[in-house]
Amino acid sequence: MQEHIDHSASRKYEHADAIIVGAGVAGLNAALKLKERGFNDVLVLEAADRIGGRVHTIKTPNGVVINQGAHWTHPLDGKIADNPVTADLTAYNIPSVFDDSTQLSIFFSDGVERKVDFRSKMLNSVCRYAITHYVKETPELTMEEMEHQLAKVAPNLIFENVVKEMVNDSSAQIEPADQKRYPLLAKYIRQNWTAGVHPAHCSLADVLFDPHNPGGLILSGGMEQYPHAMADELNEPTEIEVKAEAIGRSKIRLGCAAKHLTRTNDGWMIEDQNGHRYIAPYCALSPSIGVLQNGDIKMQDPIKAKVDDAIKDYRMGAMMKMTFPIDPSFFTSDKDRVNHRYCVMLDDVEPALVITGNAKNSTVTVLCGGENAIKMEKASAQDQKAYCKHILQAVPTLKQAHDAINGGAPITTDWSQNKFTRGAYSTKVVGGKGQEAPYWVEDGLLLCGEAFSKFTGYVDSAMESGEKAGEAMAEALTKRQQTMARAM
Numbered sequence: 001m002q003e004h005i006d007h008s009a010s011r012k013y014e015h016a017d018a019i020i021v022g023a024g025v026a027g028l029n030a031a032l033k034l035k036e037r038g039f040n041d042v043l044v045l046e047a048a049d050r051i052g053g054r055v056h057t058i059k060t061p062n063g064v065v066i067n068q069g070a071h072w073t074h075p076l077d078g079k080i081a082d083n084p085v086t087a088d089l090t091a092y093n094i095p096s097v098f099d100d101s102t103q104l105s106i107f108f109s110d111g112v113e114r115k116v117d118f119r120s121k122m123l124n125s126v127c128r129y130a131i132t133h134y135v136k137e138t139p140e141l142t143m144e145e146m147e148h149q150l151a152k153v154a155p156n157l158i159f160e161n162v163v164k165e166m167v168n169d170s171s172a173q174i175e176p177a178d179q180k181r182y183p184l185l186a187k188y189i190r191q192n193w194t195a196g197v198h199p200a201h202c203s204l205a206d207v208l209f210d211p212h213n214p215g216g217l218i219l220s221g222g223m224e225q226y227p228h229a230m231a232d233e234l235n236e237p238t239e240i241e242v243k244a245e246a247i248g249r250s251k252i253r254l255g256c257a258a259k260h261l262t263r264t265n266d267g268w269m270i271e272d273q274n275g276h277r278y279i280a281p282y283c284a285l286s287p288s289i290g291v292l293q294n295g296d297i298k299m300q301d302p303i304k305a306k307v308d309d310a311i312k313d314y315r316m317g318a319m320m321k322m323t324f325p326i327d328p329s330f331f332t333s334d335k336d337r338v339n340h341r342y343c344v345m346l347d348d349v350e351p352a353l354v355i356t357g358n359a360k361n362s363t364v365t366v367l368c369g370g371e372n373a374i375k376m377e378k379a380s381a382q383d384q385k386a387y388c389k390h391i392l393q394a395v396p397t398l399k400q401a402h403d404a405i406n407g408g409a410p411i412t413t414d415w416s417q418n419k420f421t422r423g424a425y426s427t428k429v430v431g432g433k434g435q436e437a438p439y440w441v442e443d444g445l446l447l448c449g450e451a452f453s454k455f456t457g458y459v460d461s462a463m464e465s466g467e468k469a470g471e472a473m474a475e476a477l478t479k480r481q482q483t484m485a486r487a488m
């Protein structure tokens, strides 16, 4: 059923050069780029009552900082300086510390720590083994290229079988200690592979097996300082605005969920949840793929069909954090005084990641993904606590942490249930094409956000996509101004 939209002239519109839907990292960057290029008449509509989207930091009454969403700014190709967010943090004077756990500590149910780089050693070798069988050559491919090749030539590949074959093949040279672990890894990867999710980018595998992700910068005051610095810069009046005393409205509107998007003769018209209408020649939609796929913003064909087509190759992954503020005295050794990450891989559950805080910011966070995340989001506080204890007990140095958390329920996240995100991050489906840059749906209408970049699912992906969207809109607006000037 199509929604009725009142186009009568009696309803007033608020005009702008560009409307950006969503005040996450992507949306804010798009608006900042426009401002940098001299376009100040930009409106950012945000559904929630806060900015930042999936970057969300809360503080306990004792001042303990908890990142509910993004946690690290990761090195790119091993270099933290190459992450474009790093330069922004320096420019905004946001203090950060480097979490140098380039190798995770990985624990299995036997409680023994093993230093293994899962992704490069295990997943890589399974993929390489499979590719020699199915593609019949062993070219020098990156992990991602191998997975895409495999998806093309063997879309129904059952990883468990590949691993079985591999384990029985003496030429595969698997170390005896790894033999037990391969089937577990294969089981986990297979679940996601057959679910149509790119195995390298499924739930927690993103964090655990991704070379893009070896530790990174942690913002001492929490990741949300970053979008706040952007918002401050955006709302700062420019010299021209100060001179003209033209600053009369906030550029970011909170509690204004876009409900309808319509193309009119005057441009793109958005109607928000409060019935307010905004119109602009350019519009960028930055909500998550989950929000767009769920049809939360009503559109009519042919725009709806074009948007649906642009996002059909994505799925939203789940991720949940359960954080316990704990007694600072828990962090007794020097090792515990720095942030540390432990991967816990129990036989019957997919991996969980435990992140410890430090003596100054004393927290223990259990981060889980996939089906576990969805289950835990809906579980009772008691069950959530029991799950966390189960995970913590596999790590000898954290065994006592479960006593430290005896008192309270964890502080939890709900990214999949949350109607403004409908998932934690996007993944491209196996063999799907996805988009590597902001996507022009139609003249003047853009899609941007973490999904629309080479690596989906990161703060830097969102930042780059937003910047490119802002740049593209600024280019188009400049041309439009020139055409209008010539016509006069």
Ligand SMILES: Cc1cc2nc3c(=O)[nH]c(=O)nc-3n(C[C@H](O)[C@H](O)[C@H](O)COP(=O)(O)OP(=O)(O)OC[C@H]3O[C@@H](n4cnc5c(N)ncnc54)[C@H](O)[C@@H]3O)c2cc1C
Residues within 6 Å of the ligand: 021, 022, 023, 024, 025, 026, 027, 045, 046, 047, 048, 051, 052, 053, 054, 055, 068, 069, 070, 071, 072, 073, 074, 256, 257, 258, 259, 286, 287, 288, 291, 296, 297, 319, 320, 321, 413, 415, 419, 420, 421, 423, 424, 425, 448, 449, 450, 451, 456, 457, 458, 459, 460, 461, 462
């Ligand atoms: C638990 C978790 C851990 C993570 N860890 C990391 C990490 O350590 N490092 C890293 O780099 N990345 C991490 N990420 C990913 C990172 O947070 C995201 O990729 C990034 O923040 C996405 O930014 P975005 O602007 O594309 O989308 P969002 O942040 O989702 O912004 C979109 C905005 O649109 C708003 N919106 C939705 N619907 C509407 C509507 N109808 N009208 C108006 N506004 C609307 C939303 O409220 C939101 O503010 C993590 C994510 C999660 C969930």
